[in-house]
Amino acid sequence: RVFHGTKCEHADSINIYGLKASTEGRLGPGIYLTVRDVAKQIAKYRGQGNEIYLIEVELDVGQMKVLPGSNDDRLGYWSAQGYDTCQSIHPAWIVNHPFPEWCVRDSSRLRIIGMQQIG
Template identity: 30%
Template sequence: MSGTVFFSGWRAVKDRIKTLSEDQQPTTGRVYTMFHGTQLKNAETIIRNGFVPSKDGLLGPGIYVSRNIDKAKCYPPNTDKKDKAVFKLKVRVGKVKKIDCDHHPMQKSWHQQGYDSAWIPPHSKISSIKSGREEDCVWDPARITLIDVACCVDDTKRKKLRRLISSQGTGNASDCDLCHQDESGEPHDIQTCWDCGDRICPFQDKHVCR
């Protein structure tokens, strides 16, 4: 038909969902950005070998992280800030248990009850948390991907650690190679364009046939 324009492809309009606020409970099965503070001397070992769960703590054994970077900056306690590093992480929280008071019946037994992570909300009734900031504990280190060094006073050491992260391939290991978004929670449904035959991801900003 004269004047008809044929085309194939799309442009996606993203739903700009706000980042999960500190007081919102992590949703089971989702992936969140969190932070972990450590001694600078241990940073390279963590990057190379992964996290080693604490044997005990407020929430029992596990890796302690927080969505609040200021919380992570306080760890380890009694350590000068020049001797600290704060890692930026992607955390697959799995099944989450909320712990919000002293002597909670599942405070240290949440994993035995089938949970993958425990979450203390900000301004909880747990008396030992004086800062009022939220805290999380993840049982399995495999749920945590180290993606960046968020804080390090020594810029030279920070750059060195970032290069090491890049060399380990952890910075973007779980990103889709088409849309470049995280797919560690669930693989994206890659399809073939019915017109040009290219591989396409439904989360791409756009696809235009060649």
């Protein structure tokens, strides 16, 4: 299981429509997921310390491209190559250590299994 952290204001939309893909990021367009503690810290950062939601997700990675080390693919070539998911190690950012992240092309590969309000 993996996690996505978000601002409280997005919770209702996620409940109705599911997670929406970002248009850009380290691994190109897609839905970004990581481990629980990191997702929580990212959500706190983006929510400027206000109430946040931690979304627990069951992920079917399908065909997954694993980028070596902390390589990125900002244009999302992995998706054009037919992969469903890309995984890489994100350099230290909000947390002071590298962490795993997954970028998923299509929300049909995700199933939200829990949402927890924090703060």
